Amino acid sequence: MAKSDVKVLxxxxxxFVMRARIALKIKSVEYEFLEENLGxxxxxxxxxxxxxxxxxxxxxxxxxxxxxxxxxxxxDEAWSSSGPSILPSDPYDRAVARFWAAYVDEKWFSALRDxxxxxxxxxKKAAIEQLIEVLVLLEDAFVKCSKGKPFFGGNQIxxxxxxxxxxxxxxxxxxxxxxVKLLDEVKTPGLLKWAERFCADAAVKDxxxxxxxxxxxxxxxxxxx
Amino acid sequence: MAEEVxxxxxWSSPFGLRAFWILKLKGVQFDFxxxxxxxxxxxxxxxxxxxxxxxxxxxxxxxxxxSLVILEYVDETWKQNPLLPEDPYERARAxxxxxxGDDKVLASIWNAFIKQGKEQEEAIGLAIxxxxxxxxxxxxxRFFGGEKIGLPDLALGWLANLIGVFEEVIGVKLIEKERFxxxxxxxxxxxxxxxxxxxxxxxxxxxxxFRAIREPYVAxxxxxx
Numbered sequence: 001m002a003k004s005d006v007k008v009l010x011x012x013x014x015x016f017v018m019r020a021r022i023a024l025k026i027k028s029v030e031y032e033f034l035e036e037n038l039g040x041x042x043x044x045x046x047x048x049x050x051x052x053x054x055x056x057x058x059x060x061x062x063x064x065x066x067x068x069x070x071x072x073x074x075x076d077e078a079w080s081s082s083g084p085s086i087l088p089s090d091p092y093d094r095a096v097a098r099f100w101a102a103y104v105d106e107k108w109f110s111a112l113r114d115x116x117x118x119x120x121x122x123x124k125k126a127a128i129e130q131l132i133e134v135l136v137l138l139e140d141a142f143v144k145c146s147k148g149k150p151f152f153g154g155n156q157i158x159x160x161x162x163x164x165x166x167x168x169x170x171x172x173x174x175x176x177x178x179x180v181k182l183l184d185e186v187k188t189p190g191l192l193k194w195a196e197r198f199c200a201d202a203a204v205k206d207x208x209x210x211x212x213x214x215x216x217x218x219x220x221x222x223x224x225x
Numbered sequence: 226m227a228e229e230v231x232x233x234x235x236w237s238s239p240f241g242l243r244a245f246w247i248l249k250l251k252g253v254q255f256d257f258x259x260x261x262x263x264x265x266x267x268x269x270x271x272x273x274x275x276x277x278x279x280x281x282x283x284x285x286x287x288x289x290x291x292s293l294v295i296l297e298y299v300d301e302t303w304k305q306n307p308l309l310p311e312d313p314y315e316r317a318r319a320x321x322x323x324x325x326g327d328d329k330v331l332a333s334i335w336n337a338f339i340k341q342g343k344e345q346e347e348a349i350g351l352a353i354x355x356x357x358x359x360x361x362x363x364x365x366x367r368f369f370g371g372e373k374i375g376l377p378d379l380a381l382g383w384l385a386n387l388i389g390v391f392e393e394v395i396g397v398k399l400i401e402k403e404r405f406x407x408x409x410x411x412x413x414x415x416x417x418x419x420x421x422x423x424x425x426x427x428x429x430x431x432x433x434x435f436r437a438i439r440e441p442y443v444a445x446x447x448x449x450x
Contacts, residue, residue, distance in 0.1 A: 065317045
């Protein structure tokens, strides 16, 4: 399949865009990456995602797929015979993975954003505590989903690893800027080790933005794409 | 082992209704419990400790939460009368519209419902803009799922009865037939479909409930500033 048959419209620092790219890498799909200037969106983006006008958009044989987790499921299904499965095979395990992915996008994302928008030391401290509570829940999810294996998805990166792991760059920026450890050996030992493994994985390391670059970019909250 | 399927919902929750519909459409034998949310059952609290919300589907003792996750789980577990198409691209589109319904349509309609005065005018304007996307999507289709009811129809189905309730309470028509001919036709066709038509919560009871929900917003807006 020609590289130009698959395009990703994106913005490198975006965790949502990372999700699409990790999924394509897992399936060994070659694609053209078109970096968008979010201050001046391309015609192609506006045409491909007229409803939200947001990235990422995956364009496969001229057909656009929008919304990052929907893109990941699409990649898993469209290239089902290539590479390992991204979603688990058992319906119950799939439901658990989807549940936690939705939790990440709702609770984790808003808790992370609240830290950025918190005014004053007291508010910031409260927002950080809130985020750590979310992480403790995710630690529990990790233990249950991984069942002793290295990733949420088992021996390999799966749907929930991608959903949560794509935020690790921003998590590290938040730690750096606020001089706080969010993942630690006491409250989240499983996630702490998982984060290292995730970032080092072949499907991830080339698309995970460097913490310093993200820190410079960060005016307020992480990009909402 | 005998299948045990239990659904925790409430008499009025549109999210619970989705799960009820899919189980009925698939011909699955199940029990349901209408929860009193002011006095949540131990079973609910134990089955959905993260959100403590309905609906929860309990299949052979294993709980699944979040209505869209439940819909996909049921579709994958009971293969008769599939709600999602086979083709990955069409599946991605179905998921996109289901998500659009929850992220944008629901939020915009709710704002039109609770806001007052000038804010309400703006909220109604935004709701109409959002609904236009649905009108566009229905071109050439009987249902969002195509020829028959699919996942996005179940996800958006609350429109078919709750819109009438909201319109009655606020005294404003949100979905006018002239402006939204396809959406109006869809609402009627969906509302009268087998299984769906037998399951609507009583209209008057819904009007009373939502009128009471709106009261504090009306009262707050009437306060001198």
